Amino acid sequence: MNKLFYIFIIFFFKFNFAYSLIEVNITRGNLNPLPIAVSPLHVDLQSDNYQDIKVKELGGLISAVIEKNFKSTGLFNPLNKDAFVQKPDIAHLKPRFEDWSLITAQALVTGKLLMKDDKLKVEFRLWDIAANKEMIALAFTTTPSNWRRVAHIISDKIYERLTGETGYFDTRIIYVSEAGPKTQRVKKLAIMDQDGENTKYLTLGNELVLTPRFSPSNQLVTYLSYFRNLPRVYLLDIETGIQEVVGNFPGMTFAPRFSPDGKKIIMSFAKDGNSDIYTMDLETRLVEKITEHSSIDTSPSFSPDGKYICFNSDRSGLQQIYTMKSDGTSVKRISFGNGIYGTPVWSPRGDLIAFTKVRAGKFYIGVMRSDGTGERLLTENFYQEAPSWSPNGRLLVFYRETKSGKDGKGFSAKLWSIDITGYNEKQLETETDASDPSWSSLLSK
Amino acid sequence: MKFNKKINNILIILISTLFLSACSTAKKTTGVSTSGDVYTGTDTVQYLASGVKDRVFFATNNSALTTASRDTLRKQADYLRKNKKLNVVLEGHADERGTREYNLALAEKRANVAKDYMMTYGISGKRISVISYGKEKPVNSASTPLAWSQNRRAVTVKVK
Numbered sequence: 001m002n003k004l005f006y007i008f009i010i011f012f013f014k015f016n017f018a019y020s021l022i023e024v025n026i027t028r029g030n031l032n033p034l035p036i037a038v039s040p041l042h043v044d045l046q047s048d049n050y051q052d053i054k055v056k057e058l059g060g061l062i063s064a065v066i067e068k069n070f071k072s073t074g075l076f077n078p079l080n081k082d083a084f085v086q087k088p089d090i091a092h093l094k095p096r097f098e099d100w101s102l103i104t105a106q107a108l109v110t111g112k113l114l115m116k117d118d119k120l121k122v123e124f125r126l127w128d129i130a131a132n133k134e135m136i137a138l139a140f141t142t143t144p145s146n147w148r149r150v151a152h153i154i155s156d157k158i159y160e161r162l163t164g165e166t167g168y169f170d171t172r173i174i175y176v177s178e179a180g181p182k183t184q185r186v187k188k189l190a191i192m193d194q195d196g197e198n199t200k201y202l203t204l205g206n207e208l209v210l211t212p213r214f215s216p217s218n219q220l221v222t223y224l225s226y227f228r229n230l231p232r233v234y235l236l237d238i239e240t241g242i243q244e245v246v247g248n249f250p251g252m253t254f255a256p257r258f259s260p261d262g263k264k265i266i267m268s269f270a271k272d273g274n275s276d277i278y279t280m281d282l283e284t285r286l287v288e289k290i291t292e293h294s295s296i297d298t299s300p301s302f303s304p305d306g307k308y309i310c311f312n313s314d315r316s317g318l319q320q321i322y323t324m325k326s327d328g329t330s331v332k333r334i335s336f337g338n339g340i341y342g343t344p345v346w347s348p349r350g351d352l353i354a355f356t357k358v359r360a361g362k363f364y365i366g367v368m369r370s371d372g373t374g375e376r377l378l379t380e381n382f383y384q385e386a387p388s389w390s391p392n393g394r395l396l397v398f399y400r401e402t403k404s405g406k407d408g409k410g411f412s413a414k415l416w417s418i419d420i421t422g423y424n425e426k427q428l429e430t431e432t433d434a435s436d437p438s439w440s441s442l443l444s445k
Numbered sequence: 446m447k448f449n450k451k452i453n454n455i456l457i458i459l460i461s462t463l464f465l466s467a468c469s470t471a472k473k474t475t476g477v478s479t480s481g482d483v484y485t486g487t488d489t490v491q492y493l494a495s496g497v498k499d500r501v502f503f504a505t506n507n508s509a510l511t512t513a514s515r516d517t518l519r520k521q522a523d524y525l526r527k528n529k530k531l532n533v534v535l536e537g538h539a540d541e542r543g544t545r546e547y548n549l550a551l552a553e554k555r556a557n558v559a560k561d562y563m564m565t566y567g568i569s570g571k572r573i574s575v576i577s578y579g580k581e582k583p584v585n586s587a588s589t590p591l592a593w594s595q596n597r598r599a600v601t602v603k604v605k
Contacts, residue, residue, distance in 0.1 A: 182586035208581060210545065224549075229576065231549070252553055252577055255546040268550060270577065273508070273557030275550035296550040312547060318506065319547055340506075342544040356544050382588075385544045401541070408586025436545070 033077040034162070036070060037105035038063045040081065041122065042089035047115040055115050058147060059088065062122065065151035066109065066158070068195060069169045073159070074424035079105055088112070092125060097132045105129050109158060120144040124154050126161060136161050148197060153444055166392040169194060172440045173397060174212045174221055175415060177201060178433040182404065182411050189223060191238065194439075196429035202236060211386075211436050215258045218440045222246070222256040222265050233267050235282075246280060249287075253278075255298045260306045266290070268298040277311055277328075290328040301353075302326065303346045303370070310334075310344040310353050310370070321355055323370065334372030343386050346370070348441075349393040352420070356385040356398075365398050367420055378422045391441045395419055397428065399435040483511050484594035489584045493601060497524045500600040501559055505593070506543070508554045510562060518559055521601050522566035532604040535560050537577045538584075540593035545579060552599075553577035559599040574604075 041059035049055050070076035083103045086096055092110035100108050111124035123139035138157055140150050149170060156167025177190040189202040189209050202221070203209055212223035221236045225243075233247030233256040247253025251271035258265060264279045277291040277300045291297040295315035302309055310323045321335040321344045335341035339359030346353055350370070357364040357377065363384045366377040384400040397417045404411035413435045415428040428434075478486045484502040491499045499521075501514035510518070525531060537556030539548035556575045564570050585592035 183583055185581070210549075210581070231577065252549065254549050268546070270550055270553040273554040273561070275553065296547060296554065298550050299544070299546045312544075314506075314547075319544075342547050358542070358544075361542075383541065403588040404586055406587045406589065411586065411588075 033075055034106055035079055035104045036076045036107045036109065037079045037084060037100055037103065038067045038070070038081075038109045039084060039086070039088045039091050039111070041110075041124070042087075042092055042112040044112055044114040047113070048117070049115070058115070058120075059111075059113055062111070062113070062147060062151045062154075063109070065148060065195070066155045069152065069155040070159075072195070072426070074419065075163065079103060092123075095127050095129075097127075097129050100127075100129045107135075107158075107162065109154075111154070115144060118144065120147060120150070122147075122150050122154070124157075126158050148193065149443070152193070152195075156442070165394060166442070168390040168392045168395065168439075168442070170443050171391060172218070172443065173415070173428070173437050174202075174214060174440070175399075175430070175434045175437040176210060176212065177430070178413055178435060179205075182408050189221070189236070190430075190432075190434070192430065199431050202238065202241075211255060213257045213438045214440045216260060216262040216441060218443060220258075220262075222258060222267075224254045224256065233265065235265070246282070249278075255300065257301055259302050260304050266300045266302065266309065268300070277309070290326075291324075291331075292328075299343045301345045304348050304350045308346075308370070310346055312342045312344060321353065321372070323353075334368070334370070335375075336372065337375055345387055345389060347389050347393045348391055352393070354387040354389065354396050354420075356387065365396060365418065367396075376422070378418050378420065379416075379425055384416070386436055388438045390417075390439050393420075397437045397439055399437060401435075479591065479594050480511075482590065482594055483513075484591075484597070485513060486595075489595045493521060493603065494524050497521055499602070500598045502594060503555055503597040503599070505540070505597065506551070508551065508558050510558060514559075515562060518562045519566055522563045522568050525563070525568050525572065526566075532572045532574070534602045534604055535573055535575045536582075536600045536602055537575065538582060538596055538598050538600070539580045540596045541580045541583065541588065542593060543580065549577050549579035552579050555597075555599045559601070 040063045043059045047055055067078040070078050085099050092112050095108055106129055108127040108129055114121045119141055121141045125137045126135040128135050152170035155169040159167040171194045172191055174191045177188045178185050180186045186205045187209050188205040189212050192199040208226035210224040212221050223234055225234045231252045232245045233253040234243055235246045236243045247267055249269050253267050253269050256265050256267040264281050266279045268275045269278050275296045275298050277297050279288045293315055295313050297311055297313045300309050300311040307326055308323055309326050312319050313322050319340040319342045320333055321341045322331055322333050324331040339357050341355050341357050343356045344353045352367045353370050354367050357366055362380050364377040365379050365387050368375040381400055382403045384398055387396040387398040395417050399413055400416050401413045413433045415434045415437045418425040481504055483504050493499050497520045498517045501517050535556040537552035539552045560573045560575055583596040585595045
């Protein structure tokens, strides 16, 4: 993916981190969002085909994507453009800070773009209104069709500058698109930008597909397919479309994920009524048995350093979360609350494990520390499960199903996200019903 | 006195068994009944042959066979013994109230428990293949305890 997308980052001003006054406190959720003005990007008059509506409107489109990203975080409050008094090109050169402060803006984003020789050059600046200072200035050159990604990369840079955290806007989500009645659901692999745009379908829906997960490089996806009615773990190259079976064991393989170095796939293998956890080295095809227990062991997830694995097992009678070393030794139960616990996922920061909990007929998404302490339930619903971390470890995406009536009507499955503070719970826009989301890492690292 | 006490005890036992049996018969009279949370009715059930039900049902988060299930599987084994050329697939299913991956494993276990039971009645394992659908193929799409009990099942399907 990155091969197709060359970004030339030109630092034409020095960063001046030392002077920053604005700081967005990400632990407070949406209680006090920062007012930010995103000026439409000025389209340079020397652009090729300047009169072309597509070129003329691009500045406004890019700033709209940035605004939507900011709004979705709950941390920022993008201000209404009607109140903007300075023209985009002049603001980009030197904002009149008094004017922007009058409309309560604390931060201002300005920019301009030039379309020349089939290349799109975008520059932007972030200004601290109270301090009368420029905070970042960056420029990118890319192919015009990548304008959305430029908007996401700019959003990430601004988010990073204002929150001190890595961004997550230049990312994609792979999920299972669903349609049709509950008893005959048609499922396809689908991929979209984090903001719901650019949806593409990767399978046709001829066979049941479940639980896709990205490789760390975002190039490959591992998932479960019922191709020829044999449920097996598959690998799909997103660019070439080439699929291959990797879990071709004499039984069902399922619940696949990549190791953090991308070299192995960890999965469950069910045979004769017993599910255990295995790894397969993608290069040598060497298979290793990691757990050996008569209970159901599944939903494995590596710690980001690759040294540990969390998984769920019903060896105590009901589903609970366990951790172990990556060779299968030192197995330790970490979930001890009332109810059953499943789908543990290690946070990219390594400190937390997200999970699904079922108690008294309700489903919860929660987080706990990797030793099982500090359990916090973030959201309660009729049915929700399968959390997946945003690459910066700030958000979880999961899917939620509604209760259906006696005739099965009223059923839907949608993707939702929530901040690990428990704030800013919202539904993601998808073209169809959706489940089993998996968040990519940052596309431009 | 001793004799009287004995009679009293016997009476108590008799009365309590009467009550108990009254309970179980009352439950079985409807077409869509459950015992505990195992489905015992006949709705959604199909037949491999006359008198041979095609499926068995399970309790929540459980893969143990009930007495009724064992009876059904014995009849299926009997039918397979009489039809030597027939092979079957045991399809394992779970309800929608569990996490997807755990349900895949649980349904695989259910199908294998049914397969193992038939094998103890002399059916070769080679004639029975197993597939798990987890919660992916419910037979009743309602979100009710009754629908869930009908969906927690292992179904024996003839291979054509």
